[in-house]
Amino acid sequence: MPDNNWFKKRVNDTYLKKAHKENYRSRAAYKLKEIVEKYDLFKNVHRVLDAGAAPGSWTQVAVEELSGKSAKIVAVDLIPMESIEGAIIIQGDIRDNKIQAEITSAAGGLFEVIISDMAPNTSGVHHADSGNSIELVATLLKLSPFWLKPGGSFAAKVFEGPEYKDLQTIAKSMFEFVKSFKPKASLSSSREIYLVCKNFVQTKNK
Numbered sequence: 001m002p003d004n005n006w007f008k009k010r011v012n013d014t015y016l017k018k019a020h021k022e023n024y025r026s027r028a029a030y031k032l033k034e035i036v037e038k039y040d041l042f043k044n045v046h047r048v049l050d051a052g053a054a055p056g057s058w059t060q061v062a063v064e065e066l067s068g069k070s071a072k073i074v075a076v077d078l079i080p081m082e083s084i085e086g087a088i089i090i091q092g093d094i095r096d097n098k099i100q101a102e103i104t105s106a107a108g109g110l111f112e113v114i115i116s117d118m119a120p121n122t123s124g125v126h127h128a129d130s131g132n133s134i135e136l137v138a139t140l141l142k143l144s145p146f147w148l149k150p151g152g153s154f155a156a157k158v159f160e161g162p163e164y165k166d167l168q169t170i171a172k173s174m175f176e177f178v179k180s181f182k183p184k185a186s187l188s189s190s191r192e193i194y195l196v197c198k199n200f201v202q203t204k205n206k
């Protein structure tokens with residue numbers, strides 16, 4: 001019986017091998033690299049929040065991209081993450097008030113970019129998984145007025161589902177530029193998509 005997924009697996013393998021060779025902790029690094037390149041995400045950026053950062057390949061990319069610019073990179077995850085020189089790592093749930101206060105104090109100022117590759121534990125029930133993923137990103141969007149500099153950017157992974165349109169509507173009320181992007185490094189069989197927002201216009205005073 002021919003394996004219909006052979007091509008997808010080959011693509012998958014290519015990024016995995018590349019990640020091993022280039023010392024990235026995960027092949028997810030290449031998804032962020034595509035987003036950064038396409039949307040010029042890290043231009044003139046010194047402060048980045050990386051939500052759902054473990055094992056750390058997005059943090060590695062952020063450290064590389066921001067090096068030499070007195071960068072402040074704060075990486076947060078539920079699970080422990082090995083240290084990365086140039087990044088502050090916080091272990092905990094981004095929805096937890098105490099963790100949010102830790103992030104604010106570690107940042108020491110407003111972020112210019114918030115990136116999120118957060119993924120909830122998947123159940124295999126597509127509707128539930130996508131609902132949980134959209135809720136996580138909505139929480140992060142709600143926190144943005146407290147963390148993000150006016151004019152700042154936001155890029156987050158979402159498992160597409162029926163509520164995705166509502167999430168886009170919220171994003172459009174906060175950012176001048178909102179797009180959905182599927183990087184080549186993301187398997188076409190995966191329902192993940194990246195919500196990319198630029199030019200944050202909503203401040204907490206509004």
Ligand SMILES: C[S@@+](CC[C@H](N)C(=O)[O-])C[C@H]1O[C@@H](n2cnc3c(N)ncnc32)[C@H](O)[C@@H]1O
Pocket residue numbers: 025026028029051052053054055056057058059076077078079092093094095117118119120121136
């Ligand atoms: C796909 S992984 C991230 C991969 C990472 N971007 C990289 O390049 O190595 C998703 C991560 O989201 C984290 N996560 C899920 N829900 C979270 C939450 N509420 N707060 C913080 N991290 C969360 C998970 O623990 C998991 O490590």
